[in-house]
Structure formats: C-alpha cells, structure tokens
Amino acid sequence: EAQVTQNPRYLITVTGKKLTVTCSQNMNHEYMSWYRQDPGLGLRQIYYSMNVEVTDKGDVPEGYKVSRKEKRNFPLILESPSPNQTSLYFCASSLRRGGDEQFFGPGTRLTVL
Amino acid sequence: DQQVKQNSPSLSVQEGRISILNCDYTNSMFDYFLWYKKYPAEGPTFLISISSIKDKNEDGRFTVFLNKSAKHLSLHIVPSQPGDSAVYFCAAASGGSYIPTFGRGTSLIVHP
Numbered sequence: 001e002a003q004v005t006q007n008p009r010y011l012i013t014v015t016g017k018k019l020t021v022t023c024s025q026n027m028n029h030e031y032m033s034w035y036r037q038d039p040g041l042g043l044r045q046i047y048y049s050m051n052v053e054v055t056d057k058g059d060v061p062e063g064y065k066v067s068r069k070e071k072r073n074f075p076l077i078l079e080s081p082s083p084n085q086t087s088l089y090f091c092a093s094s095l096r097r098g099g100d101e102q103f104f105g106p107g108t109r110l111t112v113l
Numbered sequence: 114d115q116q117v118k119q120n121s122p123s124l125s126v127q128e129g130r131i132s133i134l135n136c137d138y139t140n141s142m143f144d145y146f147l148w149y150k151k152y153p154a155e156g157p158t159f160l161i162s163i164s165s166i167k168d169k170n171e172d173g174r175f176t177v178f179l180n181k182s183a184k185h186l187s188l189h190i191v192p193s194q195p196g197d198s199a200v201y202f203c204a205a206a207s208g209g210s211y212i213p214t215f216g217r218g219t220s221l222i223v224h225p
Binding site for chain 2: 004035040041042043044045048058059090092097099100101102103104105106107
C-alpha cells in the first residue's frame with residue numbers, strides 16, 4: 001500500500017530537549033516536505049527536499065533542521081524545541097513539484113512544555 | 114500577506130444540497146490549484162485539481178471551477194453527504210515552484 005508514515009504520532013517533551021520526527025514514503029517520490037498546522041493558520045511549509053541531499057527552506061524554517069540521506073526518508077529535527085513549536089506536523093511526498101498531488105502522512109502532534 | 118485565502122472558516126449544509134467552498138488568490142503566477150480534504154486525526158488527502166488552462170474540472174460529485182480573471186476558484190459538492198464533513202484546504206502553485214501555498218481551510222459540516 002502506497003503510504004507516508006510518521007513517527008511518533010504523539011509526543012510531549014520539554015523545552016530544549018532535542019527530538020526527531022521520522023518520515024518515510026514507499027512510493028519512490030523525489031519530493032518531500034514538512035508542514036505545520038496551527039489553528040487559524042492552515043498548513044505552512046517548513047522545509048522541502050527535491051531529492052537525496054537536496055533540501056531548502058520553506059515559509060517557516062526557523063528552529064528546524066532536516067536531512068535527506070535516503071530517498072524514502074525525510075526526518076524533521078528540532079535541536080532545541082520551544083513552546084512555540086507546539087503544533088501538528090505533517091510530512092508529505094509527491095512525484096513532481098509544484099502543482100502535483102501530495103501524499104500526506106497521518107500527522108505528529110507535538111507539545112513542548 | 115496571504116496569497117491564498119479561504120474567507121469562510123466554516124460552512125454548514127443540509128445533506129443532499131450543494132456545498133460551495135470558495136478560494137481567492139492574489140499571485141498571478143499560480144497555474145495549478147488543488148483541493149485537499151482533511152478528517153480529524155488524519156493527514157490531508159488530495160481531492161481534485163485544476164490547471165489554469167481549464168475553467169472546470171469534474172470528478173464524480175466534486176467539481177472545481179476556476180475564474181482566472183477574478184483570481185477565484187470554488188469547489189462544488191453535489192449532493193453533499195454527511196461523510197463529506199471535513200476541513201477543506203485550497204492550495205495553489207506555479208508549475209516551477211517547490212512550495213504550494215495553502216489557504217487556512219474551511220470546515221464543512223453536512224447535517225443529515
């Protein structure tokens with residue numbers, strides 16, 4: 001089954017404690033993205049990747065890092081989480097860029113205390 | 114500054130009637146438009162799209178209309194069903210961009 005998986009689904013942590021949210025897709029897609037969803041703000045893109053070892057900032061990259069060492073995996077790293085990073089995070093992948101359909105993961109709800 | 118606007122945060126419709134969700138955009142470079150549907154505790158799923166060379170695209174009960182001169186698109190759901198109750202996101206992109214821009218979403222409730 002074609003899918004995007006994220007782990008963990010729920011995470012409560014404390015300020016400053018480094019964490020990683022994993023994302024994996026099995027569709028051999030080149031493009032992958034991370035979004036955060038906040039009430040009243042919709043989906044905002046954090047980082048995206050065009051292929052292995054090629055990443056770039058989205059609209060709200062501050063406080064986040066990503067890596068793309070393998071085509072299928074695109075982890076999101078919070079080196080020093082802060083309460084304003086409490087949000088719902090989605091990973092997505094697509095075959096092509098721009099207007100192509102994106103496949104989203106189920107989401108990770110992160111709370112930073 | 115929002116480039117993609119969904120001005121109605123919520124919409125309530127009776128089962129069997131038409132649901133019309135609206136989306137406005139400001140960037141004239143956008144040439145692909147997509148609608149995503151999101152249920153609680155799930156990721157968004159692609160619903161329907163349209164490119165700027167068309168003014169209408171239909172898929173079953175779902176039709177998207179694009180008015181380029183007004184920079185406006187709408188999603189029509191006919192007939193609406195209770196299972197359509199979800200948040201609907203409008204997204205826009207230019208063919209060469211890596212970053213689609215999403216609206217803030219409209220929560221649709223279809224009453225039985």
